[in-house]
Amino acid sequence: MSNKTLGLSPQLHDYLTSVSVREPELLTQLREETAKLPMSRMQIAPEQGQFMALLVQLMGAKKALEIGVFTGYSSLAVALALPEDGKLVACDVDKEYTAIARRYWEQAGVAGKIDLHLAPALDTLDRLLEDGQAETFDFAFIDADKRNYANYYEKSLQLVRRGGLIAIDNVLWNGRVADPDETDKRTQAIRDFNQKLYGDDRVMLSLVPIADGVTLALKR
Known part of the structure; x- marks a missing residue:
């Protein structure tokens, strides 16, 4: 994993962030706190968070889904971009890391927009579908265990509306x-997933080389 855009020299990456990233102070504090954790490599890059927030605003999204919260940087970036009546359904299983996320959500005043489900994400997605929420989400972000990417994607595709967007991290x-x-199972799972999406005519597709690679899949 990488928390910087691939293919850029450190000097060019620093320049990129210096002239483009307008990171709110709370997101900076969260990123710096997360950097001290053993699993800090799971943190998305600030330019990616800003990019996702821009996508949410461009779409006029009101209802979003996140699969994989960690310490809450991406969910905070998205929640800040949602309107006052917006809602983000967030899925994770780790109470310790999401406790950090909750603290920052509260400080930012967006905790009321975020519905955190501490359970296996596939169970949560199935419950959303059973509750009649198919095709009601505008935006979804997938950043969890890589071997389940294909499963998360299929459930998310059912949950987002036509014209809705799914963003997938670490591709x-x-x-x-x-x-x-490189033949380990996680690497092969991502290869297989990337190939699956390449051939999926249910979506319009773009793999954006920001941070560790983000695929954008627009539901037709």
């Missing part, structure tokens, strides 16, 4: 997806 996997010598 370049720090460059390992392009290395034939």
Whole structure:
């Protein structure tokens, strides 16, 4: 994983962020706190968070879904971009990391927009579908266990409306997806997932080389 855009020199990456990233103070504080954690590599890049917030605003999204919360940087970025009556359904299983997320959501005044489900994400997605919420979400972000990416994607595709957007993180996997010598299960799962989406005519597709690679799938 990488928390910086692949293919940029450190000097160019610093320049990119210096002239483009307008990170709210709370997001900076959250990113800095997360950087001290053992699993800090799971943190998305600030330019990616800003990009996702821009997409949400461009779409006029009101209802969003997040699969994989960690310490809440992406959910906070999205919630801040949602309107006052917006809602974000967030899925995770880790109470310790999401406790950090909750603290920042409260400080930012967006906790009322976020509905956190502490349960296996596939169970939560199934419950949403059973509750009649198919095709009611505008935006979904997938950033959880890689071997379930295909399953999360299929459920998300049912939950987002036509014209809704699914964003999937880590699709370049720090460059390992392009290395034939990398044969571990997670790398192969992402390769298989990328190939699946390439052939999926249910969506319009763009893989954006920001941070560790983000695929955008627009439901037709």
